[in-house]
Amino acid sequence: MGKRILLIEDEANILEAIGFLLSREGWEVQGHGKGESALAEIARVSPDIVVLDVMLPGRSGLEILRDLRADPATRDLPVLMLTAKGQAKDREQAMALGANAFLTKPFSNAELVSTLGTLTDAPAAARSGGGA
Amino acid sequence: MLSFNGLVAVCVLYVAGLFAVAFLAEKRAAEGKARWLNSPITYTLSLSIYTTAWTFYGAVGSAARSGLEFLTIYLGPTLVFIGWFWLLRKMVRIGRAQRITSIADMISSRYGKSGALAAMVTLLAVVGTTPYIALQLQSVTLSFSAFSSNGGAGTPDAEATAIWVAAGLALFTIVFGTRSLDVNERHPGLVSAIALEAIVKLFAILALGVFVVWGVADGPGDMLARIEASPVIDTSWNGARWVGITALAGAAILCLPRMFQVLVVENSDERHLATAGWAFPLYLMLISLFVVPIAVIGLDLPSAGDNPDLFVLTVPLGLGRDGLALLVFLGGFSAATSMVIVAALALSTMVSNHVIVPLWLRFSRAEGPTSGDMRRVALTARRLSIAGVLFLGLWYYRLSGGAEALADIGLIAFLGVAQVLPALLGGILWRGATRVGAALGIGAGFLIWAWLLLIPNMAETGGLIPAMLEEGPFSIGWLSPATPLGLQATDRLLTAMILSLGTNTLLFILGSLFSFPSPLERLQGAQFVNVYDHSRALLGWRGAAGTADDLLIMAQRILGSGRAGRLFQSAAAAQGREGALPEPTADFLETLERELAGSVGAATAHAMVGQITGGASVSVRDLLAVADETAQIMEYSSQLEAKSAELARTAERLREVNQKLTELSVQKDAFLSQISHELRTPMTSIRSFSEILMQSDPLDDAARARFSRIIHDESLRLTRLLDDLLDLSVLENGRVSLNEGEASLSDVLDRAIYAAGALEEGGRIAIRRDRAREAVTLWTDADRLAQVFINLISNAQKYCDAEAPELSITVQGRGPEIEIDFADNGSGIPPRQQTLIFEKFARLDTAKGAPGAGLGLAISREIMARLGGDLAYMPSQVGTRFRVRLPARAQEAA
Structure with missing residues (x-):
């Protein structure tokens, strides 16, 4: 049984692409497109890892991340942040808030897969590297 | 018996003594030590130039011929000094406050600094005074001859005597009258010499009187008896003539140029006038005390000769009292010389200030004189004028040939200068007096006086045109001076007085009433009439310490205490007053004025120093000059102000621009970030799917087709x-080229609805239109307008969330505009977001998932601005309503 991953991303096409890719890689993939209900979805799905887009309708991914890190239940949940803005300060902000990894769109499929692999293999090291 | 040469020697010695006194006085005054110079007694004595040789010798002659009439000459001034003291005081105050230099200056200043009026009064003064100077010269030569004919050795050459006397007087006046151009026009040396002469005069006549009463007669009792017996007091009493001459003498003391000089110009302390108020009448009383006794004795004494005008000399000479006679001779000499000196000084001031300098300025304007040159010119002019005035007197004396008629000239001259009286009194007391009135009055009075008295007198003395004077010009009888207006005048002086002064006064009043004064005239009028409101009393040298204090305080304020202190110290050191002010x-x-001028301007400095030292009020001329300077300074400072305001504006603009740039920079960053997001998002799907497709892992056909379509x-x-x-970008930069032309609104809407796909089968919105109202022809770019309509229609298609979406398009003309509303029946836009919808990339939360980057409304709004209209969101209770406004440039189609 593969690990469970929750993709929180509002662009349907991106969600479909990543979902297809990760399913083929053996992940159990769940998708969600809205910001305001993302926390509830995480609690419901209880994934092993979360891929979180920054620009979400209703609620920004950064706010969701902060709430995740504030909640003891999800404090150690590995989170990969995605953003299309591509500015350095977005990365810094995400890492400061406790993201485990950060990818700028567009990224290669291999990049995504290997990043996720690192997070699941050595979550503790990645977390300490994130400077939480 | 004194020889003629001996007499000349005495005169020369006496004059040398006067020079010495005057020189000493000047020196003391310059050192600031001459307190006696500044005493009221000196002032009063200087006033005694009123009693000239004419009165010194003539009073006794007049008493012998006409009894007590001579008293009127003393009565007039006495009454003025006692009764009209307030008027004298006002004149003195005005003279100080306005820095008046002469009677002509007084009149001209009062009437708006009129140069013409000043020249007129100057002419009057010269014409009236010249015969008077001749009279003095005559009295001196007569007294010389009286001495020599009574047994003196040598043949006196009367003419040569007159010439030498005139030359000597000219020299004295030039030396002590024009040493410098004093701001205050005061001449301490000259005044002290005059005062000394006044003492000699009085002492001589008193000595003679005492001798006559106690030496010839046996004391006062015998004297009175002799007077009773003599015909002197029996002479007929002419009341009208008494009143007339008294009034004339009173007028003369105010108007005579030489009297004005000593009374007003040379006055250094207003309080002196109070002493003079009683002391001068006393002086006149003393000098006239023994006139009747001398006349009575002279008439009784065969050896006194038959000319009563010389009794004062012939009585002592006839009785062998040569020493006394010499004293009396010196007294008469003093009377004559003091009058001539002051008259020449006063006249020269007027002639140079009001005739020569103005003419010089007019003819040398091109050369642009500096102030230094001006001083030299003024001094030279004054010296030449003194010589000229004395030469004129001498010339008149020679013309008259020493005739007896010259004796009448005293009263004639009085009446001449009295023509200034109406303008003078009116100017001081009546603000309504005007230049026109003064000129008319003085001019007419002058002409009448000259015609009725002066010319006949000159004719008598010089033998001029007698026929014309007897019968009138062109034999017109009523113009004849002998019978003016056909009057058989019993007393020509009185007739002329009434006619000339009467006409003068009448024309002065009428002229003033019927003319309008210039602004300067009105200002000066107020300054004269209300002089006490504008000035303070001049209190002479006693106030000097206070003055220096005031000057120091003022200088400190302007120059700063350090610079002022150094200036005053060095000035005190130069005066030998180390450590004092x-x-x-x-x-x-x-020096002080020059220093101050550097800080506040020359005119202001002059006015400030004048205010403190001279008790002068600030004259209108000063004020105008000060105003000029102030205006320049203000202009300069307003230029500075303008520059600083401009700088402030520039700085403000820079701040605004900077803020704008900062905002633009932030906006640009946000915009780039937005574009980045909008570009990267589709790229992400494309890349991801294309990588999936590129991988060797097999895909089923359906998935391959689907992924390709997404890409x-x-x-x-x-x-x-x-x-x-x-x-x-093109729209925002205004570089868009519009393709304008006629277009039917209805057609444009049709195109837009078709292009938006609203009519297709899948079109999820119903569109309502009123085609009748759409029948409007527009002048616009139809493609661009359609682009806006398409955007609005597709927005409604995308975002209208009603069960049965509906978009109604309504058209209405409103004035010069056409409004096209696009209203749907959805839930509308939340108020909080209504302001955002026109921003670039502003996609509302509710619009998620709909295609488009959020640039549609921004573009539409830009297009409408280019088309001369606009696009606005209209808040409404139901649904979303956008309004397109367009200018209606073409009339409605049929």
Whole structure:
């Protein structure tokens, strides 16, 4: 049984692409497109890892991340942040808030897969590297 | 018996003594030590130039011929000094306050600084005074001859005597009258010499009187008896003539140029006038005390000769009292010389200030004189004028040939200068007096006086045109001076007085009433009439310490205490007054003024120093000059102000621009970030799917087809986005070229609805239109307008969330505009977001998932601005309503 991953991303096409890719890689993939209900979805799905887009309708991914890190239940949940803005300060902000990894769109499929692999293999090291 | 040469020697010695006194006085005054010079007694004695040789010798002659009439000459001034003291005081105050230099200056200043009026009064004064100077010269030569004919050795050459006397007097006056151009026009040396002469005069006549009463007669009792017995007091009493001459003498003391000089110009302390108020009448009383006794004895004494005008000399000479006679001779000499000196000084001031200098300025304007040159010119003019005035007197004396008629000239001259009286009194007391009135009055009075008295007198003395004077010009009888207006005048003086002064006064009043004064005249009028409101009393040298204090305080305020202190110390050291304040001498004041001028301007400095030292009020001329300077300074400072305001504006603009740039920079960053997001998002799908497709892992056909379509759609999305961005950029930069032409609104709407796909089968919105109202012809770019309509229609298609979506398009003309409303029946836009909808990339939360980058409304709004209209969101209770406004440039189609 593969690990469970929750993709929180509002662009349907991106969600479909990543979902297809990760399913083929053996992940159990769940998708969600809205910001305001993302926390509830995480609690419901209880994934092993979360891929979180920054620009979400209703609620920004950064706010969701902060709430995740504030909640003891999800404090150690590995989170990969995605953003299309591509500015350095977005990365810094995400890492400061406790993201485990950060990818700028567009990224290669291999990049995504290997990043996720690192997070699941050595979550503790990645977390300490994130400077939480 | 004194020889003629001996007499000349005495005269020369006496004159040398006068020079010495005057020189000493000047020196003391310059050192600031001459307190006696500044005493009221000196002032009063200087006033005694009123009693000239004419009265010194003539009073006794007049008493012998006409009894007590001679008293009127003393009565007039006495009454003025006692009864009209307030008028004298006002004249003195005005003279100080306005820095008046002569009677002509007084009149001209009062009537708006009129140069013509000043020249007129100057002419009058010269014409009236010249015969008077001749009279003095005559009295001196007569007294010389009286001495020599009574047994003196040598043949006196009367003419040569007169010439030498005139030359000597000219020299004295030039030396002590024009040493410098004093700001205050005061001449301490000259005044002290005059005062000394006044003492000699009085002492001589008193000595003679005492001798006559106690030496010839046996004391006062015998004297009175002799007077009773003599015909002197029996002579007929002519009341009208008494009143007339008294009034004339009173007028003369105010109007005579030489009297004005000593009374007003040479006055250094207003309080002196109070002493003079009783002391001068006393002096007149003393000098006239023994006139009757001398006349009575002279008439009784065969050896006194038959000319009563010389009794004062012939009585002592006839009785062998040569010493007394010599004293009396010196008294008469003093009377004559003091009058001539002051008259020449006064006249020269007028002639140079009001005739020569103005003419010189007019003819040398091109050369642009400096102030230094001006002083030299003024001094030279004054010296020449003194020589000229004395030469004129001498010439008149020779013309008259020493005739007896010259004796009448005294009263004639009085009446001549009295023509100034109406303008003088009116100017001081009546603000309504005007230049026109003064000129008319003085001019007419002058002409009548000259015609009725002066010319006949000259004719008598010089033998001029007697026929014309007897019968009138062109034999017109009523113009004859002998019978003016056909009057058989019993007393020509009185007739002329009434006619000339009467006409003068009448014309003065009428002229003033019927003319309008210039602004300067009105100002000066107020300054004269209300002089006490504008000035303070001049209190002479006693106030000097206070003056220096005031000057120091003022200088400190303007120059700062350090610079002022150094200036005053060095001035005090130069005066030999180390450690004290310097005396306000002319030199020091000039230096101070120059220093101050550097800070506040020359005119202001002059006015300030004048205010403190001279008790002068600030004259209108000063004020105008000060105003000029102030205006310049203000202009300069307003220029500075303007520059600083400009700088402030520039700085403010820079701040605004900077803020704008900062905002633009932030906006640009946000915009780039937005574009980045909008570009990267489709790219992400494209890349991801293309990598999946490239992988060797097998895909079923359905998945391959689906992924390819997504890639294709996302590419189109990117293209659309780039098109929109380029469109917006072109619109925002105003570089768009509009393709304007006639278009039917209805057609444009048709095209837009078709292009938006609203009519297709999948079109999810119903569109309501009123085609009748759409029948409007527009002058616009139809493609661009359609682009706006398409955007609005597709927005309604995308975002209207009603069960049965509906878009109604309504058209209405409103004035010069057409309004096209696009209203749907959805839930509308939340108020909080209504302001955001026109921002670039502003996609509302509710609009998620709908295609488009959020540039549509921004582009539409830009297009409408280019088309001369606008696009606005209209808040409404139901649904979303956008309003397009367009200018209606063409009339409605049929």
